[in-house]
Amino acid sequence: MSVQVIMREGAPEYAVLPWAEYQALLQAAGQAVAPAAEAASSPLSRLAELREAKGMSQADLARAVGISPHYLGLIESGEREPDSAILRSLARVLEVTDWERPS
Known part of the structure; x- marks a missing residue:
């Protein structure tokens, strides 16, 4: 098993x-x-398509x-999940209104 341990102040945290x-x-x-389909249904799964549609x-x-x-690229490939500030910025630039995360 390949596990990466993230330390904070000398103690394992993640x-x-x-x-x-x-x-x-x-x-x-x-x-x-x-299921893998659940991840594919994320609004971010359309990110590259939306970006290309804007000619960016x-x-x-x-x-x-x-x-x-x-x-x-990591966000587009699904390897990283953006924080809420980045998600809001992506939505603003791409003019998408339905990318709000539940609180």
């Missing part, structure tokens, strides 16, 4: 592991396994939002 390994752990613990490159959108093109 463990990061690949999605497939996380799903295997959930299954072994008798928990429900989240990743670099253009990243610059407008204030993040790096690399980070935007």
Whole structure:
């Protein structure tokens, strides 16, 4: 198992592991396994399509939002989930109104 441990002030705070390994752990613990389709239904799954429809490159959108093109690529691929400020900026730049997270 490939786990990345994130430390804060010398103590482990988070463990990061690949999605497939996380799903295997959930299954072994008798928990429900989240279907891959659930992740694909996220509004962010349309991010690249919306960006391209606006005629923007990743670099253009990243610059407008204030993040790096690399980070935007990670968001587009589903590897990273943006915080609420970045999500609001993406929605503003792409003129999308239904990207609010529940509180």
